[in-house]
Amino acid sequence: MTSDQLVAAPETALPTLRGAVAGLPSYVPGRRSAGADIAALASNESHYEPLPAATAAVAEAAGRMNRYPDMAAVELRERIARHLRVTAEEVAVGPGSVGVLQQIITGLCDAGDEVVFAWRSFEAYPILVELAGARPVRVPLDDAEGHDLDAMAAAVTGRTKVILLCTPNNPTGVPISHDRLEAFLQSVRSDVLVVIDEAYVEYADAGSGPDSLALYRRYPNVCILRTFSKAYGLAGLRVGYAIATAAIAEGLRRTALPFAVSALAQKAAIASLDAGEEMAARVSLVKQERIRMAAELEAQGWKLQPTQGNFLWVRADAPLLALLVDAFNAAGILVRAYQGDGVRITVADPVSNNRVLRLLADYASLTTS
Template identity: 80%
Template sequence: MTLTQLQSAPAAARPTLRGAVTGLPSYVPGRRSAGMDIAALASNESHYEPLPAAIAAVAGAAGAMNRYPDMAAVELRDRLARHLGVSAGEIAVGPGSVGVLQQIITGLCDAGDEVIFAWRSFEAYPILVELAGARPVRIPLDHLEGHDLDAMAAAVTERTRVILLCTPNNPTGVPISHDRIEAFLRSVRSDILVVIDEAYVEYAEAGSGPDSLSLYREFPNVCILRTFSKAYGLAGLRVGYAVAAPDIAEGLRRTALPFSVSALAQKAAVASLDAGEEMEARVAVVKQERARMSRELAARGWKLEPSQGNFLWIRADDELRTRLMEAFDGAGIMVRAYQGDGVRITVADAAANNRVLRILAAHAA
């Protein structure tokens, strides 16, 4: 073919992305620390290093990195089963709770099905739903920054397959009480999977949220979602899990990306469960700092809903949000901003928390 013929030939078709992909909002991760004097408080990571037992377990398993991990995660599932008082057949694992959530939505939703969740809540929810071809149904938070369960129940249609309840809610930190979730479960169809997302459950005060295992035992359509990324300090290894009825859990294991949870992650998770008392001692310090910061901010005139996560939430319009972000950036403090909604600040060590308090004291209402 001559050059003239090439120039006049119609353009060849090119591969194109699915419309659902091109229209997806990008997940915005917390910004990363770029220097020694930066306080990285944007991602709700544990400010502690991993538990010593987890570090030792990873070091011990590192020599076998040339081998594939156990795809069935038998040891981890058995250890979780003992920890939770369920059977291994009721547990599915994945690369963080977000990975398990993708398995849930993939396993239950066809194109056009609906997934209901509060908004604002975990930013990955609408992304995973739309990626599966399902329709996200966002229900605004109530005036106390929590889930409006009545509105969520009213939004159920014949296409509803999954409802997500985030407790404590990310980014607002507000939990959902046991009684409210129990009443909600009695009001919705039993063929809808109700996922209780408890990524921050270890930081919640006893009785502030649901006894999710009790609800799971009473309601077969309940699924519990948890992670090792937060209180256990394994965010970099990516391991989470779900507890669900055996047939649902088996389906979640089938929809998992093969070998998605590394051998190092599995070993670290088992070791972390065995060091539970040490984890709880670290969490207790975070709770103390969270309470101290809340008291000091209240004394300065800030009106915050009590948080049960390892973070504080400041409701802010865009003008206040911009001022706060400029102040935090100028002080080398990395926090998470949500356009039109507010700012989330991870609770860390006392020194970093004091830096946050100084900024907020200067911008108190």
């Protein structure tokens, strides 16, 4: 081809983003603490420092950070498998559960396919779905702030590839019962992957939610999604995992970004699983504070749904929400506001929790919940 046959691009032309990317809403992280007097209750992190065994494992692994991590995360996968009594072939890991979820959607969805999930739920769901070129199908929560499984089943079409079920739900904290979830699974086509997102499962009371492993063993289209970011206190290292059939798990490992889970994160996750009793003791203290806070807020006049996460959900209409956000900001308390819906408050240490209780007492008379 000669030079005069080349078609010159207009001088003003510049690279452009895909339409799906340009139109994506930005994920809104919880605001960061900026001082000793700030109570950081916006991100549902553990307020405890990392487990000592995890800190020691990271320190020991740091001396080899010039080397790439094990891309297959074999040791970590084998340790997770022993923990949950599955095989390593059924385990896929990624940079946090949201990273694994991106692997799930990338691995199963073509352009135009549909992903069904409740709304409001985890904010990353529609972002990841649209980024893959798939179509998000939002199904409103029921009157009890939980998943409306009948409506979700009715929303399934021939293009549905994945259903996302967050239990306990983020941000409302409401779990899905085992019986309801099993009935839902019986009504859904077997070629639709049903992802049970259990980021907060360690904080849930026994029997409040599903026995996801039992359902997984019974229904091969179930995938369990979990993380080390919450109860295990490894939010800064980014490591999560999925349990799925060997074929699906292998596909998730193929769609993973190479070396996405660092060697430090892998070692810390293994050490955290080995320190399970210490983690459970910390979780027990958080649950005690959750119960105490909920009881006091209800005594103040707030109407709360029973939560099974490490957070409380306060429903508030737009005028009340604006007042609460201003009040929390003025008091140096970072919380997560959801415009038009309410505010999510992480349960932390008793001192921080008491600050929340004192503030909300001044606004309880304004609630219409």
